[in-house]
Amino acid sequence: MTRVHGDEFDVARILPKPPGSSERKLGWEKLKNLGNFNHNVATLTSRDGELIVKRRGTTQDPGEFIPCEFCYGFFQSHLLWKHVRKCLLKPVDAGDVASSDAVANGRLLLEAANPVATSADVDLKHTVLKSMRSWQVLSRTISF
């Protein structure tokens, strides 16, 4: 008899043994990005401190940086779609993401994380919640 729960299947898929696999490295990468994401949200909220970004662009305007909805890394908004297209943490079934969607979803991710957020499109919010749920799955898999 094969015992496979949904969660166990995810663990098996995301974190195949042995440790040191690329999936595990990506898990740590996302964990690091999420830490930076939280730091950046606090920075943007207080408008004080420095943003931690994946790639420094030509602008020094913190408002120009948007997080990737898949890996939580911060990118200059006009470069975000390029990253999202090849983001290693994008689920295989996510398909292509339009550049405007990449920025909109990233902004929404920021809004959802920001305690003073006031408005959000319901459909997009659903996307964010879905992506946060998949993060929770991932965080469970790397906690042991």
Ligand SMILES: [Zn+2]
């Ligand atoms: Zn990404």
